[in-house]
Amino acid sequence: MQLQYFLLLAAALFCIGIYGLITSRNAVRVLMSIELLLNAVNLNLMAFSNYLDPTLIRGQVFTVFVITVAAAEAAVGLAIVLAIYRNRDTVDMEQFNLLKW
Amino acid sequence: MNLAEAVQLVSFVILGLMMIGGALGVVLLSSIVYSAFLLGAVFISMAGMYLLLNADFVAAAQILIYVGAINVLILFAIMLVNKQQDFAPLPNAGIRKVFTALVSVGLLVLLSTMILATPWSYSTSTPTGESNLVLIGEHFFSDFLLPFELASILLLIAMVGSIILARREYIPDQLPVSELPQTILTLPERPRELVSTTSITDQNT
Numbered sequence: 221m222q223l224q225y226f227l228l229l230a231a232a233l234f235c236i237g238i239y240g241l242i243t244s245r246n247a248v249r250v251l252m253s254i255e256l257l258l259n260a261v262n263l264n265l266m267a268f269s270n271y272l273d274p275t276l277i278r279g280q281v282f283t284v285f286v287i288t289v290a291a292a293e294a295a296v297g298l299a300i301v302l303a304i305y306r307n308r309d310t311v312d313m314e315q316f317n318l319l320k321w
Numbered sequence: 322m323n324l325a326e327a328v329q330l331v332s333f334v335i336l337g338l339m340m341i342g343g344a345l346g347v348v349l350l351s352s353i354v355y356s357a358f359l360l361g362a363v364f365i366s367m368a369g370m371y372l373l374l375n376a377d378f379v380a381a382a383q384i385l386i387y388v389g390a391i392n393v394l395i396l397f398a399i400m401l402v403n404k405q406q407d408f409a410p411l412p413n414a415g416i417r418k419v420f421t422a423l424v425s426v427g428l429l430v431l432l433s434t435m436i437l438a439t440p441w442s443y444s445t446s447t448p449t450g451e452s453n454l455v456l457i458g459e460h461f462f463s464d465f466l467l468p469f470e471l472a473s474i475l476l477l478i479a480m481v482g483s484i485i486l487a488r489r490e491y492i493p494d495q496l497p498v499s500e501l502p503q504t505i506l507t508l509p510e511r512p513r514e515l516v517s518t519t520s521i522t523d524q525n526t
């Protein structure tokens with residue numbers, strides 16, 4: 221088992237998340253893509269923590285912080301989606317132009 | 322290759338296929354409920370990856386927080402905003418998707434060449450194994466103390482903010498002037514408008 225396998229897998233997951241973030245029309249799916257991106261970053265951190273820094277596992281500490289921020293982001297993001305849905309009566313990302321010129 | 326390495330490699334391949342397939346399903350499937358459940362599969366396979374990387378505490382935290390909290394939250398949001406609508410087709414939608422796919426594949430190629438070309442300086446010391454929970458605790462209360470406390474404040478702010486965002490709006494000119502002994506523990510909120518005939522989900526929100 222090498223470090224490169226984990227890094228390649230995380231890179232693939234990150235690119236899938238980027239694709240979903242840009243192309244999806246449903247606002248909830250955009251939030252799910254953001255979770256995919258954060259998971260890819262977590263996998264990178266854990267792989268570095270295991271292979272490059274196994275005595276002081278600082279990568280795992282960073283992963284715990286990223287998980288915390290992801291939980292807060294998911295709660296606030298879904299509340300925003302709920303508020304926009306209540307006002308606009310849609311979840312289509314193409315019609316959310318409130319802050320767009 | 323001895324037995325342990327073979328088992329590690331096989332489980333890595335299985336978990337990786339599960340993860341990539343689940344992520345593609347999250348992005349590409351049309352039904353968003355299937356996407357949410359596949360996202361749970363991705364999270365669980367990610368926890369398996371953490372076990373392969375000698376991190377049992379973070380694997381347990383991953384399952385607890387991601388599968389138990391975030392995925393359930395996403396499912397609740399899907400149930401609350403479950404509006405079966407067909408999005409109006411955009412002009413040049415195909416070109417957009419092709420261009421985005423090209424950019425994503427290009428990014429993947431770039432990252433892959435970078436990963437394979439970099440000479441990583443592997444550490445020769447053995448992983449900590451079962452004492453990593455103790456090490457994480459020591460990090461939390463010595464050199465990562467400030468981010469640890471800031472994380473608690475961040476969670477508090479996120480909780481208050483999401484409650485305020487998701488609550489119905491407060492209208493101040495409808496302050497009750499009646500002196501009737503009404504129920505005490507009610508927040509002054511806009512009364513729910515019963516929008517008939519559209520959908521049941523409006524009443525739930």
